[in-house]
Amino acid sequence: MLSSRWLACAALLCSPTLAAIVVEDFRVGWVRANPDGKFERPAIGVNGAWPVPQITATVGDRLILNVHNDLGNASTSLHFHGFFQNGTNHRDGAVGVTQCPIPPGESFTYDIDFVQAGTYWYHSHNHGQYMDGLRGAIVVHDPAGPYEGEYEDEIVLSVSDWYHGTISEMLPAFINVENPTGAEPVPQAALLNDTQNLQVLVQPGKTYLVRLVNIGGFASHYVWFEGHTMLIVEVDGVWTEPAEASMVYITPAQRYSFLITTKNDTSANFAIVASMDEELFDVIPDNQNSNVTGWLVYDDAKLLPAAALVGNFDDAHDDFELVPIDAQPLLDTVDHSFSLDVKMDNLGDGANYAFFNNKTYMMPKVPSLYTALTVGSGNNTSPIVYGSHTNTHVLRHNDVIELVLNNYDDGRHPFHLHGHNFQVVRRSDEDAGPYVQAIDEEFASATEDNDDDDLPAVPMRRDTVFVEGNGHFVIRFRADNPGVWLFHCHIEWHMDQGLVTTFIEAPAELLAAPRQTIPENHLAVCRAAGMPIAGNAAGNTEDVFNLKGENAPPKLLPEGFTAKGYVALFFSTVSALLGMAVISWYGLLDPNAKETDGEHEPLIHDDDE
Template sequence: MKLLNIIGSLLLLVVSGVLGKTHTFHFNATYVQANPDGLHERRMIGFNNAWPNPTIRVKKSDRVEIYLTNLLEDRNTSLHFHGLFQKGSNAMDGPEMVTQCPIAPGQTFIYNFTVDDQVGTYWYHSHSGAQYGDGLRGVFIIEDDDYPFEFDHEDVITLGEHYHKETPEILKSFMSRYNPTGAEPIPQNSLLNETKNSTWSVEPDTTYLLRIVNVGLFTSQYFYIQHQSLTIVEIDGVYVEPVMVDSIYISTGQRYSVLVKTSKAADLNERMVNIIDYEMLDVLPPDLELVSTSWVQYNKSAVLPAPLANHNYFDFIKALNPVEEFELVPLHKELILPDADYKIELNFTMEVLGDGVTYALFNKHTYVPPKVPTLLSVFSAGEYSGGDFSTISEIYGSNTNSYTVRNNEIIEIVLNNLDPGKHPFHLHGHTFQVIAKSPEGTEEEPNLFNPSNITFPEYPMIRDTVQVNPNGYIVLRFKADNPGVWFFHCHVDWHLEQGLAITIIEAPDYIHKQQSLTENHLNACKAANVPYKGNAAGNFGESHTDWSNLHGENTQFPPLPAGFTTKGYIAMLVCSLAAVYGVYSIYKYGMEDVNTENTEKMINKLYELLAEHDGQDESAMFSLNSNGQAVEH
């Protein structure tokens, strides 16, 4: 009996080690008054009446339970765990109307999942509109028991831009016919660790693992520490061969982990600088600080160096030499995947549609959310006695940019950016190999992907968020080994609001056989008054015809009438402004100083001339009244 007890205890230890620890969090999403940049107090969205939000730390195989209660009385919410694969738990991925219904005010949604065998730097954020720009975001770290590098301490740095207005108000003016170019909202500031003028306290002669996350809505940023080198060791949860650089360039959604060896001397403090990529901004407001200075603090009693001058940002950027992400090589070298079984070719453009608003389109289609969350369509389409309708691609909608792929297929995404902007694209549920990435092109001569003149790398870079250059292309490849509904979208959230997304429905026949929805999940739909059965239009039945019926689905606005283009709108706007200014100029310089008597004489003289021309005597037939208006006698 004693031997059996010992064996049982040993088995319990083994099982506990395999299953990991359970972390339970009770988060109430609440408004919190804050002043992140020290210039403007506003509402931010925090947890349990506190902001910034906490960093979540777990280990491989740990279980996470988050009870998220929406106490925001005026809006829905959700939570996405950026970079986590969610294997076997697709319903916990978080984007509303993709894998779940929105969480209505007063409702609690339970996120319950295991982190599987991932390690590295991730983050969580709302996936309801551009809501995380209002503060609903935080860092999510999966610690490793066996790091392939050595360090003494670990810290986190978040970067992002900051707006003084809340995102619903910003979106009203952004998604408007009065913004015909689709110009992105310009932020008022940038933040480091959700504040300005922050300090990072360090010890001398110490190696730090610094996890850097761009949690912003819009701009990529440069990051560097004066007089220090950074050694990149991880990107997006993937260990890479160490590369020493003077700075990094990090797009929204991306993560970099770097090793920093602090100085041996502890008598001086150093600058830590983040710089907004000005090329992403349509205009540069004179009060916007592109260059933000924080400090690495060795000695609290020592003076902090003066902040760097904002007007020298061009010089600062020219002096930096960040690594091109395409050159990074995974530490555990993985050969390039075989040729694709299924190719998704995407041509991205920005266009004004019939409502006068600028939208982002893939192959002439902008993403419009379905009436039923796509994952719930998968489940309900597999429940009917008439057959499994989940593999019928068209049931997921004509405006959700949906692609249905089979289990374990090799998928290739070719994305041609026919836009002069930079766009970081993120794939849910997977990392991908970046097998090709072009330099910047021009509007007249964009760089379009042509496989005949490309040599693919033997060991491609792997990550989950990659930036495509202006008028350039990227080619991504991954294996469809994680059944689920996965969003692929631009992580400039203003562009996602414009519809820059596709939906990949991966092995739908496996999803509803291997996974399930909780009662809590369905209750969230009921509370939000969102249907949870049917195709993208909410239609269903016992036949192929019933499920293929998309009558009543959400669709994009029709195209503009022929002859109307974005450039046409701009030209019309410029001409209109010029005309208004011209009329004002005529009044200002031609009429303002003319007195009533002289004006009356001028009008009468004109009619005398007209009368002479017509052979009639109609002089003095008009005069001016007390308001200066011409009246007929």
């Protein structure tokens, strides 16, 4: 929860005509943490504490959040995951996209209007930093919500993975010639509410709304409550028709809300289990425990039972079957359809990177929103000005967009779209191969090329959805939110490898009245960080189509080279250099010097002696 100032304002909400306006200060800095009880390490806390605060609000509230960077050795930011930020794109918090990073010692203000009810979260959107602990749940209540009155209390529950190393230690070793296959670091622990052995006190015969958030950076989790049935009623801020489940599968960044009714007696306590999806891990260490157990505690004097063994995870609920309660029909007239093909491959430095359509993302020198607002009307509709390596797609205002994602990688990937939720109209099984090629001609109608007969009449909507290994999905949304929005894999390792694309949505409308403006304190942190605030992706304000000096990835591998070949070359080169160094060292020694047991003998002996 936030501070007493928030609680005092929240008391005003007994009247539906009143809303809270709260000013809060977050001092973001390093603390020590040992959530699995096995290794203490630095973590990023808020106001000297970790885990960080949960933010709780009601629709209509406003939060003015002053973030002070006390880290000393790292920049930071905050992204409010799942919030559309309609008309306030500059508050989205994505570094290099809608803002500059907040340098050490600097401050930055987020002004957040809570206009969407549901379950969300906030996290750093800067170099994988949230895996160091800067991540927390957001709950926005709606007194007029569809399930109000059907539960008596709430439980907010996060699942996450935890590493004993910091991101600054692990990331350089991950994207490195010595890791040519791109094997992701395997987490040391799974956590519930950023701890282990969590106990949730419950009362018998009571219905709870459980809000579940995956705030981790890599692992998806299977989650279940032994002896209890879940009734799913929300995903990613979208209320759904009730759907029974005995187990859910939740990827990083996804959220579920479900109703659980407790038993009518207190004769036993029951395990809450989260099990990391080990199919995501290249190697499972010998001491790996992918499970974490908490408990629904009816009586704290009674035994906390061990979790029962589960043979397989086939009982996990299929979220594709969920139906939004608002019954938004299928967007059946597509104005613009395009495909994004996912692959992982090596570049000329020998390291492994991630690609959309053979391009790996590189952050521009100027945040893309600032480019859209400063290069001029007409120029900001050209994808060129946003950089050669930002995977930019320009979307027309109010067009229905169809995105076909084909996964040419063996692993599952959860993909998140900023600024929207989307209809999931198709999702294949594993190894189904690519979907029929989408039309890539700009703004061509794809309606006649896609058969909608077997698509759901009311598709499931959410803002983060996973694709199966070597499979595909198709999503649709309306481009009704002018701004610059990322679409990216929410496995943080893959985002840092470049699995990111940029949507420039309705750029002409961005410059129309009421024009979005960037607050002065946002520009001040750019100056403090030494980053330009105008021009194209290279910071060129004179010729915005000249990208000389833009950030660029390593060059392509030489034709015919493989990752194994590159590693062999690397270690052969190292060995050769070491060998030459040793020879040189010996060559510098005095040939008449002798060395034995404290005395010296010649290094070369004459057989005649």
